[in-house]
Amino acid sequence: MKWTQIPLGPLQTNAYIIENEKKEAVVIDPGSQGDELxxxxxxxxxxxxxxxxxxxxFDHIGAVDAVRETFACPVYLHIAEKDWLLDPAKNGSARFTGNEPIVAKAAEKLIDKEEQLTIGPFQFSILETPGHSPGSVSYYQEEAEIVYSGDALFAGSIGRTDLPGGNHSQLLQSIHDKLLELPENTVVACxxxxxxxxxxxxxxxxxxxGF
Known part of the structure; x- marks a missing residue:
């Protein structure tokens, strides 16, 4: 398997494409530029x-419907944010001047616990890592030695917590308890x-x- 990082949109949100030799794929966070993606x-x-x-x-969901409708594939999202795709006030697009409200159809699959997720030949461990947002999760592939952390952990930084539902102490706890417990050679795909x-x-x- 291999993965590709594709920065999309004005905030250069990273979409990740994981693929195998059969050309099957999983798309993580298709944030914008749906036609191009x-x-x-x-x-x-x-x-x-x-x-x-x-x-x-909003910057992680802008191309969701374009990809979903073209390839007829389901969307997975944590249940704590089940209505955010439909609500510009909750997904943040209503808060930023110059942004058109961004909405997408509801997710077909709701995550409600940490568990092993199997999608065809692809295996992920779901890690609940709230703090940046209430339903933030990270997807860990042990065999590939990579974790897709969303906006929880960055190179030299952490996610912002000043948006609705953000919690700084909760984010630090999530990073400490879930991400820093992974092997040190694990790649963090931010x-x-x-x-x-x-x-x-x-x-x-x-x-x-000092945490």
Whole structure:
């Protein structure tokens, strides 16, 4: 299997495409530029089996319907944010000047606990990592040694917690209890910016020092 990072939209939100040799794929956080993302998937001859959302802020969901409707694949989202796709006030698009309200159809699959998620040949461990938003989750692939952390943990930083439902202490607890417990060589595929590793963030992330 291999994965590709594709920054999308004005906030350069990272979409991740995980694929296997049979050209089956999983799309994580298709945030914007739906037509371009669909065209890229088609040019790569990929067949998405599912869309996984780390959370439902507007910059992570803008291309959800374009991908879902083109490939007829279900969307997975934590139950704590089940109505955010439909509500610009909750997904944040109503708060930012210049943004058109962003809405998508409701998710077909609601996550309500930490468990193993199997989508075709793809295996993920769901980690509940709230704090940036109430329903934030991270998707961990142990065999591939990578965790898709959304906006929980970044290279040298952590997610913002000043949006509705954000909680700084809860985010730090999530990072400490769930992400920093992963092997240090685990790649952290962040929602924005470059990838990092758990070990690097343990050693040098100023937001985590002394926690």
């Amino acid at each position: 669909v065209k890229w998937l088609q040019n790569q001859e990929l067949t998405p089996l599912a869309i996984l959302l780390t959370h439902a802020h 929602g924005h910016g470059s990838t990092t590793t758990i070990g690097q963030e343990m050693d040098s992330n100023p937001f985590l020092s």
